[in-house]
Amino acid sequence: MAGVRFEALSKTYPGRRGSEPVPVIRELDLSIEDGEFLVLVGPSGCGKSTLLRLLAGLESPTAGEIVIGERPVSQVRPGRRDVAMVFQSYALYPHLSVRDNLSFGLRRSRHRSLPQLLQDQLSQLSRGLPAFLRVRSPREELIEQRVHTVAQALELEPLLDRLPKELSGGQKQRVALGRAMARKPAVFLMDEPLSNLDAKLRNSTRTRIVDLQRELGTTTVYVTHDQVEAMTMGHRIAVLNQGRLQQLGTPMELYRWPSNLFVAQFIGSPPMTMLPVVIGPGATLLLGSKRLSVEGPLATALPVLEGQTLTAGLRPEGWRVAPATNRNLPASVLHCEVLGNEQLISCRLHDGDHLVQVRTEPDLTVKPDDVLHLDAEPSGWRLFDASGEAIAWQDPVTAGPTLPELN
């Protein structure tokens, strides 16, 4: 097993017929620990699949290096990189049984002497014969053993003799996972492997992947668009935008302390509400006629910022529906969604006409056009400057606030 390092990695596709070249990955530096489960997220077209393809060797970098373990691999052919990729489309061989799909990568292994090759051929040819006539090379035995272990782990044993067309989507995806696992690669690459599955199957396969990764300890890079997968599966999340790394951290670090506006709005569903505020005296934010208090690490940064206009963000659970006072914010309800265990209310603040998403308990009865009075959790505020960088976001290493740079 091995960690992975991207060192100043860039990939630019040549433009078509005289059009501009397309930079897709831009000077990316990122280290993935040995045994880590890293989730890669970002908007469509930000370069996630390209990064996986670069790591797998299906694309060559324009500049920079990729290191697997301690080995630079930019010049190494895909088959020699010891990585296995699982795609959204499963990519099973339609004419091969589940058993043969699982063992396909193992049979293709190249380092064999001529006698081994002959022994393996003989072993393959005799597969259809009655057991007492069959010749089994040691390698063939090993392959059978691996297929058996993987089939057991993924509950594929009853399906081993079926063809892919005789499987459900979830079963096909388990075969695709099994094929990657059977090879015991140094690194697993997974490109939205669950996106073709229905919600229930997605949940069960998600936990199965997490358990398997923990058991095998194989370094894994997992691309997804799904917020739940991003928050629950990985040790860390890397957020990409336009080929640049925006933030790397544990799911809760990114959720609680996004390092910029992009991450704040990309991580979390529904996203943070963003409001233009002026920093007032005594750790307060001025929004229209209202004064909102701030507590926590951010409050210590506010005195030096007094008078500045910044963007303030609050997560949906940072708002609370409260009895009317002259301190809280009146808002008109636009619509509500009851999701069983919670309710999401979209409303429009009377101060400044801003849209706000509020997460409440499901039993609160509200309807469109009702007026609610909202309190903001003082420690829930996050602040961003004009360039979109977070102010005083908590440094996860020191767990202390990073104070803003003063001009």
Ligand SMILES: Nc1ncnc2c1ncn2[C@@H]1O[C@H](COP(=O)(O)OP(=O)(O)OP(=O)(O)O)[C@@H](O)[C@H]1O
């Ligand atoms: N072979 C290619 N030639 C030119 N441009 C390409 C090529 N492959 C990808 N691109 C472009 O590179 C950008 C990144 O593509 P990539 O598939 O890596 O994005 P992604 O983040 O995986 O997107 P999605 O989430 O939609 O799958 C896109 O703008 C895409 O059009």
